[in-house]
Amino acid sequence: MLIKPLSSIFALPSNKAALPSIGTALGVGLLLSLSAHAHADEIVKIGSAAPLTGPNANYGKDTENGARLAVEEINKKGLTIGGQKVTLQLDGQDDASDPRQATQVAQRLVDDKVAAVVGHMNSGTTIPASKIYSDAGIVQVSPSATNPAYTEQGFKTAYRVVATDAQQGPALANYASKNLKAKTVAIVDDATAYGQGLADQFEKQAKANGLTVLSHDATNDHAVDFRAILTKVKGERPDVIMYGGMDATGGPFAKQARQLAIRAHVLAGDGLCTPTLPSLAGEAADNVICSIAGAPLEKMPDGPAFAKRFTARFGQPPQVNAPFAYDAVNVIVDAMKAANSVDPAKILAAMPATNHQGVLGSEQFTSTGDLKQGVISVYTFKSGKQTLLDALKM
Known part of the structure; x- marks a missing residue:
């Protein structure tokens, strides 16, 4: 077997101009990397807290699916905040309708650096979790907690899209x-x-x-x-x-x-x-x-159309909380757009001016975070x- 000398194997081309300098190659690579980074969507997490196990799991999954449908539709349509393309990611957590587990879930969502939270589902989990979100300055929009005490605590982060008890x-x-x-x-x-x-x-x-x-x-x-x-x-x-x-x-x-x-x-x-x-x-x-604590789905402005989309996506019709969780996500995104930011503090500052037209109808909030007009x-x-x-x- 004829073995070529190493010098011939690793010989440089005779035309030096054909070979870019190492510095030029690195520069081109860096520019390509920066360009790719500039066009990469920013991932923004929206927390979802509901019972996914236990006797209320059917409600909890319905709630989470409502939020998930909103996230998927917003991503499909495309979202740009502050000149940056944004992809929403639902951070779903199971609180099992247990107050103690709810506070653990709340801290986990804070640690996950969510921009805002849709939840919790039960009043008994929403109320203890609300203190953690308040301390972190993260907007919490409950789709279904009806106990008046939730918004009577004075937390500026506490909102709900449902009438109260x-x-x-x-x-x-x-x-x-x-x-x-x-x-x-x-x-x-x-x-x-x-x-x-x-x-x-x-x-x-x-x-x-x-x-x-x-x-x-x-x-x-x-x-x-x-x-x-x-x-x-x-x-x-x-x-x-x-x-x-x-x-x-x-x-x-x-x-x-x-x-x-x-x-x-x-x-x-x-x-x-x-x-x-x-x-x-x-x-x-x-x-x-x-x-x-809300209008019948068939009488909500976008109720029948929502029910059709929900059923097509999840293979079963919405139960009770799905349209409320869906609107909760959209209320949060409206606040992002108004603030032109995904910073939780700026989202929070934009929430009081909410005037969202959603599945449920017109959604505006009182100074305590309750709906200005509820339907029973x-x-x-x-x-x-x-x-x-x-x-x-x-």
């Missing part, structure tokens, strides 16, 4: 007295910030309307057997029963009330007003009258199908 509880009480002609009521709540808060607001308005509150009992959000409480309630013979809680417990509550031959309507908030209630309560769902919808179930009774502007 201070509106929802009285709406239910008014429906009981005016529409059902009820004179007496028994109240049961699950001892959570949401369930107890809603029940307390209902009780206050019920008494103002002249209803007699026969009893107010507490259970918990993991209970499955309500026969002891319901047996006592049956002996009181109330015209209506108010239940403050979620569908995971409210479904069995209504079912057991029917098994005990209690004929009184079960009144409840948006925790029970879900498409899954009939599967949890059986035929007893038809005896439930519930409210949702009242539903029942007929043959297992959720049916609108009334929609009230508050």
